[in-house]
Amino acid sequence: RIELEKLSEENTLLKNELGRIQQELEASERTEAAQRKEFEVLKRDKEKACSEMEELCTQKCRDELSQLNHRVLQLGEEASTHQTQSEKSPVTVQLLTHRLEEAELREELQ
Template sequence: TARGPEPEQMGLAPCCTQALCGLALRHQSHLQQIRLEFHRLSEENTLLKNDLGRVRQELEAAESTHDAQRKEIEVLKKDKEKACSEMEVLNRQNQNYKDQLSQLNVRVLQLGQEASTHQAQNEEHRVTIQMLTQSLEEVVCSGQQQ
């Protein structure tokens, strides 16, 4: 390395020269430490930039997933509302059918009672007809005998 003029040539005393050399060595050592720290910080900065990029990608992916899930939830909510509405309609229809079935059962019982009454009346009429027929035959027979 090219050096400047020797300190003695510049008219400096040996103690000053020694002090300046010590100071220069300390500055040189300090400069080396600063360079090492700068290099370490540069590497750390590069790693942090890489981490930041990775975290940003993960965030974008998470946001995309979140948006998709939010949309899916909205669709599911609409489906649930529709299903609940349809279930209410079906429950009303079911109740209506139960009411109609109950009315039909009452009507079947009424018709069964009426049929039983008619059957009893028919039996009475049959017996009456049979008796009248027998009486008529007796009258006809007695009329023929006379």
């Protein structure tokens, strides 16, 4: 009979310990599930941030390329203007030289 009471007490203690361990396990499982959800949220946030950063870099590159293209066009126009002026210069010099010669001839004739 004493043996039975001792076993019954031991059984009760073991059941209590089992209940406590089961509660700890359930709490650990809930914590793990919450951490897993948080990890997934952080992972998505990281992917979104990387995607946004890539888009910003791409847009920045597009903007810089557009500015460079605009500058190239401006420089092309300036070069064209200078080339036209350079091509006109010899003709202008020739015309002015010719007028000067004519003026000198007229002066000599007078």
